[in-house]
Amino acid sequence: MTNSPFTPGVAAERLADPAYAENFSDLHPALDTHEALVAADRCYFCHDAPCITACPTDIDIPLFVRQIATGTPDAAAKTILSQNIMGGMCARVCPTETLCEQVCVREVAEGKPVLIGQLQRFATDHLQNQDVHPFERADATGKTVAVVGAGPAGLACAHRLAMLGHDVVVYDARSKPGGLNEYGIATYKTPAGFAQAEVEWLLGIGGITLEHGKVLGRDVTLDGLKADFDAVFLGMGLGGVNGLTVEGGDKDGVLDAVDFISDLRQAADVSALPVGREVVVVGGGMTAVDAAVQAKLLGALNVTLAYRRGRDRMNASVFEQDLAASKGVRIMTHVVPKEIIGNGAVREIEFEYVNADMSSTGQTICVPADQVLRAIGQTLEGEALPALERGKIAVTNAGRSSIDGVWAGGDCATGGDDLTVTAVAEGRDAAMDIHTVLTGVAG
Structure with missing residues (x-):
């Protein structure tokens, strides 16, 4: 296990090799053709579909789902891509649970929406895997x-x-x-x-x-x-990234969560990325959750996500919060950083409990940490x-x-x-x- 010379406790290769492949495999495996047809068959193809209104790119969702159901996934992909040229990525990362799927009639009636995001991925992958571009350039404008x-x-x-x-x-x-x-x-x-x-x-x-x-x-x-x-x-x-304006915020082991995620995204071998045994992520958005979950998947023993307000105020969706919890991330709410403690490198972080109006309760708690990831907004x-x-x-x-x-x-x-x-x-x-x-x- 390779340790960092500056941050005791931060190391690479914490897990056995097979664990990394499993931990960083596809969060939502792609639907096969049969699964896509079954999922598409659940759609009511609403005339005034609320899912269209909920989609920021106004994709005609009932139309593309019907096209999948009738065995024309490439036509479905063109319906999607004409509105959202990055429909493949959005199918993977969109918080569909708070957008189109949240207002799906099936969700309202049964608590189980049509799998709109996964169907969108099925269609766009089917087309893009053929290395075909469905659109052509218009005549040159000279502009x-x-x-x-x-x-x-x-x-x-x-x-x-x-x-x-x-x-x-x-x-x-x-x-x-x-x-x-x-x-x-x-x-x-x-x-x-x-x-x-x-x-x-x-x-x-x-x-x-x-x-x-x-x-x-x-x-x-x-x-x-x-x-x-x-x-x-x-x-x-x-x-730009907002810093932690607390005493000790410049200690070794205090990093920007966006850099941590970027390093992992660009790593040829994820096992080579150092991670602490005791990781604390400060923030409540999608970046904070992504960083916290990935720290856990890299082999961190304990990962704590600390947010200044309640879970209902977190920018990360409920699905993302539940995902973090399911991976073993502890979510602390109504806490703000007060001091980062350690001799050169971070050893623990002191938080102050706050009320809903951000006023102090007078209570504090110290959380062990050899790595602190800042995810408190960008500029x-x-x-x-x-x-x-x-x-x-x-x-x-x-x-x-x-x-x-x-x-x-x-x-x-x-x-x-x-x-x-x-x-x-x-x-x-x-x-x-x-x-x-x-x-x-x-x-």
């Missing part, structure tokens, strides 16, 4: 658009613009495209390199050029992009950006910013929830608006 960020919003925007005949250059700070899908989602949700496979498939539309290692403000500027392109879309996400980075609101780019009317010719969407903008599916919808809608402005023709 060029710069997209900053190769995450869900940027890629969705780029694809729709390319399909409409525009030439698109995507600038991304990382060495690989995909954004959150590639670097920020639990490995067990998208194993086997799916994120990159989906991007490569998406780029099959043509007309999209990727420029890696390009940071807005360092390698390219907004003024420069405006001068060189007919329009600009900003979809770079949130690059927008960049200079000379359009006007901000609540720390994000303020947008109106399908992503229009305060600067003419500049649109924004995804996590960096104020458009909606911080979900992959919402980012895709915002990128798609911005592309349609950009097309209308550039050509005078509705997309």
Whole structure:
């Protein structure tokens, strides 16, 4: 077992080799054809289906489920992808339990919804495994658009613009495209390199050029992009991370949860990633849960997820909370960090219990920790950006910013929830608006 020289108790190779393959296998194994037909047969094909309204990308769910039921999964995939070009990823990571499946008539009546997410995956996988792109580019418009960020919003925007005949250059700070899908989602949700496979498939539309290692403000500027392109879309996400402003917050063993997840996502061998025996994750969102669960799957003895409010206020869905609990993660609520204790490296973290209004109860508790993962929110980075609101780019009317010719969407903008599916919808809608402005023709 390889120990870190800086953080006693943090080590790699905590488990036997077979355990890693099992722990990081697909969270929801794909349906086979028979299972998909049985699942599709449960749909009532509602005329005014509430599931469509609940989907941020407005996919015609009853139609694609009927297409699966009638043995035409490729047609179902095109129905999905025409609204959500990243439908394969969203089928894997969307919180369907709080979106389409929550309002499914079967869920309301029986407590067991149609498996919409898994059926969406069945259809999109069936098409994408054939290496076929169902859309063709329109005639070239002669217009060029710069997209900053190769995450869900940027890629969705780029694809729709390319399909409409525009030439698109995507600038991304990382060495690989995909954004959150590639670097920020639990490995067990998208194993086997799916994120990159989906991007490569998406780029099959043509007309999209990727420029890696390009940071807005360092390698390219907004003024420069405006001068060189007919329009600009900003979809770079949130690059900064909120720190723990408590005594001892700079000790060895205190890490950003997003970096922990990214390192795991990019690891050629997950067993080589060091993890503590006593891990504490501070936060209550999806990133916090992903980090906590993966720490447990890597072999941590005890993992505690600590959140300042009640479970009903956590951004992570009930499904995600239950998943964490099922993997052995302890969830502590109504606690805030007070001090990180240790001689150089973290040894324990002291929490203060708080009331619902965040006032102190006067009670504290110390939790053993040799690794603390911060998951308390991310921040927008960049200079000379359009006007901000609540720390994000303020947008109106399908992503229009305060600067003419500049649109924004995804996590960096104020458009909606911080979900992959919402980012895709915002990128798609911005592309349609950009097309209308550039050509005078509705997309």
